Amino acid sequence: MRIKPHQQVFFSWFLLLFLFHGSQTQPSTTGYTCTPNQTTYPCQTYVFYRATAPNFLDLASIGDLFHVSRLMITQPSNISSPSSPLIPYQSLFVPITCSCNSVTATFGSLSAANLTYTIKGGDTFYLVSTRNFQNLTTYQSVEVFNPSSVPTRLKIGGEIVFPIFCKCPNETQAKTGVNYLVSYVFQPYDNLSLVASRFGVRTHDINSMNGNKIHPFDTIFIPVNKLPVLPQPKAPSAASPGNAEKKRAIVGLAIGLGICGVLLIFFFAVLLYRDVFSKKRDMERPEDNQKIQFNRPGMLMKGNEVNLMADVSDCLDKYRVFNIEELREATDCFNESCLIQGSVYKGSINGGTYAIKKMKWNACEELKILQKVNHGNLVKLEGFCIDPEDTTCYLVYEFIENGCLYSWLHQNNNGKLNWKTRLRIAVDVANGLQYIHEHTRPKVVHKDIKSGNILLDSNMRAKIANFGLAKSGCNAITMHIVGTQGYIAPEYVAEGVVSTKMDVFSFGVVLLELVSGREAIGEGGKLLWGSVNGVFDGSEERKVKKVKEFMDGGLEGGGCWMESVMNVMGIAIACVNKDPRRRPRMVDVVYALSMTHDLFFHVSEDGLSPPLFPR
Template sequence: MRIKSRYLSFLIFLVLYSQNLSLTEAQGPTTTGYACSTTQAVYPCQTYVLYRALAPDFLDLASIGDLFSVSRPTIAKPSNISNTTSPLLPDESLFVPISCGCNFINSTIGNISYAALNYTIKSGDTFWKVSTTNYQNLTTYQSVEVVNPNLVPTNLDIGSNAVFPVFCKCPNSTQLRNRTNYLVSYVYHPSDNFSSLASRFGSTVQSIIDVNGNNTQPFDTVFIPVSRLPGLSQPIVPPASPVSQRKNDRKGAVIGLGIGLGICGLLLIFVCGLWLHREALLKKKLAKGKDVEKQKFDRADRAPSKDAGVNLLADVSDYLDKYKVFGIEELREATDDFDESLVIQGSVYKGSINGELYAIKKMNWNAYEELKILQKVNHGNLVKLEGFCIDPEEANCYLVYEYVENGSLHSWLHGNKNDKLNWRTRLRIGIDVANGLQYIHEHTRPQVVHKDIKSSNILLDSKMRAKIANFGLAKSGCNAITMHIVGTQGYIAPEYLIDGVVSTKMDVFSFGVVLLELISGKEAIDEEGKVLWAKVDGVLEGTEDRKVKKMREWMDEYLLKETISMESVVNVMTVALACLSRDPSKRPSMVDIVYALCKSDDLYFDLSEEGSSPRSVVTAR
């Protein structure tokens, strides 16, 4: 009778599971998110989601870390994993850290509480697929749509960036007083109940109800209040019964064998029926999702240009009063319909509007992030943004910058120009760049990290004064971690390349590489793929005579034709080596760098002067 009772319990569970599946289909996904208020809870906060390793793409910490823009160690430590490179078991539970914020969407929806995760669209991706599969229902496709109004869900470009809002919440003051340090985001499954969750997480049923209410449906995101993260117990295969126990129970097993076989047959038929029912529900749900996206595609197909243009304009509407808005026909006329002969570099064109020259940058993505950064900065050593344009037909965005006459530092150091920069001009350029970086690091709140300092992003004006350009990769705020590594090989700081650490110190490292270019005239990476900064070990070691000898071997041959102070060159090399320290904490700040460079003996002219003519700052070849 004991065996029969167990089978009946299992049968009841299967019936309830089937009912839950039907209920899930009837209810559908939850709303666009969870409302929040910064007056009721402490935002932003760090919290965690419970994520399950998923075959075939997410069975290692690297791929999961990339999905959530965190490093492997930050997942391994709370998940009690010692080896960060070993493969994971399918369905293995992990605690993944996220930064939760209260974000304003629009006047209709208001504020939603979520962690904004950047995701690069791949072939076959849809908002629904990525939300339900990659992020395992920790968000919904409806929420992704409202957070990304500039993207058309049925026409996603491969390589474009989307923000996926992973649902989360921050504790309020009452919860913090009750020692609730985290509200862990957890996807509620059909087999779950609040009692089992309370036991698993070391919480209480009432505290879970207080946060989530008492009407949770399967695949909703629920928030589990905990004072500390519990240990994770992974699924294991139940051990076989001991031989002695089998002998003791042999008599009861023989008696129940007939009953068991009969019940097993009935259960097999029932499970097969349940499986077919489940498959039918899933196919129906998938078809429903495709129908929804098809309807949106049909609507977008009828008026794609208008909708895309409106979305882009809405996204940058905050900046309409700060910058001039150019018309697309105005830009086409200025660039001879974007003629290739007017390309300055990449997708940047030279254009003339009302007799004034501009640099016009064509972008195939929304310019919101770059505009958000640029509207915060205003400095003589940063290229000035004059305005922008939205193309209503192609939904492209154009940024219109001041035209910087003498091109990039890279072209002067490594191009085919007949003239080469003299030492004083190179030193002046280094100080200009340092001043620009000091401004964005020290005088913006939150701090701005450029993330792509290199000689081709340093432009020289008519008086050979340097301006930092291209804030396309810049980030507002630092000391973050990402697995989406961007930048230019040869300039990337080691801690960013290995662990994805974003800080102002990565700009300092890149600036150190630029100083090496100014001294040596060599490229940041040679034809064999070897980086310049890896070759400087030991340059300033030994006696003074040895230092001078090594510096002469390092210096650009055109500088050796000048009469310059070797002490000045050694001083700049000392600054460069400090910037290139492997330990970010040992790198100097840009304030210290500006001070050190300005002490050079070769900087005879007043640091506040406007500059000199190009002819006076070059050395004839």
């Protein structure tokens, strides 16, 4: 049975809409269009910039980056001296000259301040755009303005034009008193009311200029008639040598008196504590000094175990608390023969089979996240245990019979999965991710989505496992980068940005694994997601040919519907977009995959679908 023509037309339209989702509500990553003959171009305007360590904590380095003098920054930024040191995240107004640039016939004219930057070791278009210029431009725009430069072959010392996003007021705006459209990068912690208050304008003015849908790291334009006065840290006032000596003497005396006071307080506190403790000790029975009764029948704990149990006390009523002897008996004292993978053991307790995860660190954060999630596509936590001898923590999960997706795709131990099974796995994982992203408060970011953390039950239905790296809350910044190479989103590696879009990226890599049967990192360290550039370029025949070349050879001849593979490939490419703003939300991914799954099932429901493992 073939799919009906009207269904093909509908799905092609839907996929096109999905891949370019939001293009009308979000600014183009290549820049902002302008009219060359507009009389207000070129104009002088300003960008809002934040001093950052280690390279941009002085006016000289920031001035060199923007090709302006230190004096040109001090006055608009309310800084008293060009030699004044800066502190991290200190606010600055940096002047730029905004022009309307004729780029190419494809992109037309784009409004930008063209700044020349000399490439240094380790630089990429993405890193310089996000780190040095703080998202005031994008790597896509840099590629457009430098068509002869190959991003993967940048030469140290070479000069590249970085177009800083800007706009000049049009004649109507100028007549209403708008003198500048200040370029401002909207931060994850920003809200429009605070930004409007900072610039002394109305929220309505910002919305009228930029639209209603503003996302983190978008460059927006603030219409002002004059720059607001930035609050700056005050420089220490100069003092005569005599006054300085007096000041030092007073400070020294104050410190000495303070130390004496602290010592006296400490001495009296020790005496008081010893007196109270001795009275309490006399009142206690001897056996009470050896162990503490916890508020649960049969549980005796002491020392660090009490502290750990206190950390997870909220979980006691929801989960079963196992005894360490139960776990030792279930796993033959954690014998290697019971080891499933890593530090996870298979064990049988009272006729039930469990996966027992031995933790090397405090598991209270993972427990706190797991206790508020409950979904059929997430591995279920049954209980936990704390070893009283060494306070090692164990998490006891339901046992998933068919192991992880990685082994089915890459280790060939159990045969190949057919396309129908792979598609159903993709839908299951997408549903699990949508749940933790959209239906938990605060949102949960898994941070380690990969085929090794996707388990398959007896019916080959997928469940997401291992919340050891998960974070409750998103749009945070971290310097501690964790995860699995090949699945980590570029913005997380470069800037430490934690958001749900990093899970979307990792899921896109898993989709590519399902289509290709290849690992996330191939021979020579080649990234799987980096090999899909240009797959959907050109004619329909070329697209189909490229996807067939990318597909897992084991799918050929197994009744696989090519149109379904093409759709999933398109979704995967959208998910691994380098710009997190261009990636779809999981709710969109679930909808698109469900449509693909339903149409594929409709085609194969008359028995034309292949068996679980193609012959």
